[in-house]
Amino acid sequence: MAGTIAVKNGYVLDPLNEINGDVMDIFIRDGKVVKELSAAEMQDTKVIDATGMTVMPGGVDSHSHVAGAKVNAGRQMRPEDHYKCNINKTGLTHSGSGYTVPSVYKQGYDYAAMGYTTVFEAAVPPLEARHTHEEMRATPLLDMGSYLVLGNNWFLMRYLRDGEIDRAAAYVAWMMKTHKTYGIKCVNPAGVENWGWGENVNNLDQANIHFEMTPREMIRGLTEVNEMLGMPMPLHLHANNLGHPGCYEITKDSLKIPDGVKAKQKMDVEWAETKMDPSRERSVYLTHLMFNSFAGTSWGDCESGVKDIADYINNKDHVVIDSGCTPFGEATVMTGDGPAIHDLYTLTGNKWSNADIELECGSGVIPFTYLKSNPVHSLQWAMGLETLLLIKDPWKTIMTTDSPNGGPFTKYPVVMTWLMSEASRKQTFGECHKWANDRSELGGVDRELSLYDIAILTRANPARTIGMAHRKGTLGIGADGDVTVYNLNPQKLDSNNYEELIRAFARAEYTIKAGEIVAKNGEIVSVPEKRTYYSEVHVEDEKEKEMLVDVKEWFRYYTLGFANYPTPEKYLENPTPIQINKER
C-alpha cells in the first residue's frame, strides 16, 4: 500500500505532543499518521525496525533560499561552486551540481538525505514568483511554500502612509493568492526603496525618498495587516542596518514595535492531534538574528550584541527568531537587502550581482568565504550559536544558516552538533580566531541542547511558527506521515563523541515522506510527488474591488501588463491553498 508504513520500537521525539524519547510505534496510512493499523493492514505493510534509534517528525526548514531569481543568479555567477561538487544521474534521480547553490534536483536530494521533508523559500519578489514556482515545482521530495517580499512595496508604502490599513490588507490578501505565496517577508523596510537612489535608511524614524515612510511605520503597518488578516505566520522581519557594527540596537528597537500586537491565526484547516496548543503565539519572526546582532562601532572594535537581544527576548513573548549560523567555509550571500550586499562588495571586492525589482524591492548576490583565521568571521560563528544558546526557551528559536548566506544547509548537521556538544565547540574555539571567545559570551556557555531541543529547533518550532503545525513538525494523529529516523541511541548519547553526531545527522537512517521511504542512509530510494502550500486570504469583495481599481491605475509603472502578473496554479505541483480569514 502506497503511503502506508509502520516505524517500530524507536525512541520517539515529538515535542508538540511532549513525547521525549518514549519507545513507541508510529503508524502511517495513506500518507497520514494514524493511531494504529489493523492486523489485515499490517500484513502487507512495510515495517521499519527502529530499535535503538531516534525517531522524529521530518525536518522543517522555515528559512532557506532554494528557488527563484536570486538563487539562480547565484548559480549562474558561480561555475566554480559547481564543478567540484556534482552527482551522477541514476535510474531514479537526476544529475546535479553545486555546493552552496545546488541545482534544484540536487538540493531536493540533499535535504532528503538529512531527513528534511519541508522547506520554505524565504524571499520571493512578486515579479519573480513564476520563476520561484518553476524551481519549487522542479525541486523533488520537499513540500514547499514561500514568503512574499513586501517591505518596500510601492502600493503598501502608499497605503500605509495614507493610513489606508484596510486597503493595505486587501492588497496583501490579493497578492498572496495572485502569486501563490504563503506569508509576508519584510526586508530592510523602507531602506531598499532608498537603495534605488544609491542610499539606505540609518534609523527607524528616517523617512525614505518619495514615499516618506519610515522603517518603524512599515514594521508596525505590516504587523497590523498580518494579524488583521490572520496570516498563518508572523511577519518575517529582516531588520534594518544588517551586518554593520552596532546594528544590534536597531534590531532590538525593531522588536519593540510589534510588542503588544496579539497573534491571531485565522486558518481554516484540520489540525493534527497535539498535546500542546499548535497555533502560533508570536507576532514577529526575526530572521537570521546573528547578522543583526553586531555591537561596537567598527570592524576593529565590534563584538557580539546577542546577549542584549537574548535578554530582551527572554523577557518577552512576542518574538521568535531563526539563527543564521555561520559554520565556516564557502557561502553565497543573497538577500533582498541590496545595500547590505553592496557593503559586502566594497569589503571583499568579490563579483557582485545587483537587481532592482521595479515597484517592489531589490536584491543582491555575492560569493563569500567564512574563514577560521578571520577575527570577524570567527566572532560570527560564536554569535550564531549564542542566538540559540542564550535564548532560554527553545520555542523562541529556530536553527538555520540562512542557507546559503551563512553556509549551505548541508552544514546543518555540524551546527546541530555544536549546539549539543560543548566539547565540539571547544574544539572549534581551538581552531579559529580568538575573537570568537574574547568578544562573545559563547565560551562561558555550558548549555548543551538535548535531542528533544533539537527536535523543537528543527521540526516542531519552525512548523508551529509558520502555521504548518496542523500537519508538519509533529507525529500526532492526522499529521503528515513525514518521519526521520536517525541512527542515534538517545540512551547512549555521548556529547564528547561529536563526530558520531555529525555522521548521524548528515545521513538519516530513513527519511519517510507521506508514508513512503524516500531516502535510506542518504541514498534516494523513491521520488514521490510533493506539495506546494500557499495562503488563500479572503477579504470583503468590495474592498478587493476598490483596491484593484487603484492597483490597475498604478500598473502603468510596471514593465508588464496586469493580465500577465499572476502566477497560475499550473506552475505548482499539487497546489495546496490554505484558507485564511474565510470566516469573518
Place this chain on the structure above:
Amino acid sequence: MAEVVLIPKKEIDIKLEAEAITPDAFAGKSAEEIGKLEIWQGPKTYPLAEFFDVERNEEDFAGETAEDTLIRIKGDMLRVKKIGEGMTAGRIEIEGSAGMHVGTGMKGGEILVSGDVDSWAGMEMEGGLLHIKGNVGDHVGCAYRGSWHGMKGGRIVIEGSARHQLGGGMDGGEIFVEGNVEGFCGIRQTGGLIAVRGGALRTVGVEMSGGTLLIGGRIERFSPGFEYVGSETGPAFGDFEFAGEFKKFAGDFAISKRAKGVLYVAADANPGL
C-alpha cells in the same frame, strides 16, 4: 619504478574524460584491474580497456604505491582530457600530445608531455611538475571559470609557447615559458612566479596584486597601471636565468592602490617603456 604502458586501440570520436589515468588510481592494481577503471565518454562510462591496451614491463602489477608507478602513454592523447588530474605522486609520460585539463589540480609527482597540449593544463595545480615540450593552449595554471584562485604550488615548464590567460589568479608556484604568450598573462596574480622568455601581446599582469612576472621579449601593448621602479641586469630565478637589462615595474595600480606585484620587462625589446 614499475611501468604501466597504455597503447591507444582506436580513433577516439567524442573526447574522453580520463581522470582515472593517474598513478594514484593505478597503484597496486593488475593490468586487468587497470583495464576496468572507468573512463567517461559523453554521458556514459566505459572500461579503460575499451580504448587502451594495458601492458606492463617485467612485473605483474603497477607499483605498490603511486610513488612507484610510471604510466607511459604511447600515442596521441589530444582527444583525452584530464590525464593526471589530482595526482599526488608518481610519473606520467605521454609520448605525443595531451588534451584539455592535463595535470589539473595535481598535488605531486611529474607529468611529461612530449607533444602539444590543449587548454587548462595544470589548472589550479598545487604541487609537482608538469613539463610540456610543445605548445599549449589557454588557461595554463589558471583558476577555473568563476574563481580567481589559480595555481597554488608546483612548477610548470613549457618549452614552446602558450596562449591566453597563463597563470590567471595564480597564488603560488612557478611557470616557465620558453616561447611566447598572448593576452592576459598573469591576470589577477597574487603570488608565485611567471617567467616568459619570449614576448606577449597585451594585458600582461593586469589586476595583479602580488607575485612576480617576467617577460623577456616584446610586450605589444603595455598595461597602464604599472609604475617604473628601476632597472636590473640578468635577473635569475633558481635555475632560470635571464640575460640582459630588465625594467622593473610595480602594480597593477589600476584598481588597487596597495598592489604589490612585480613585473620585469626586457629593456631592449621594449624601448618605448
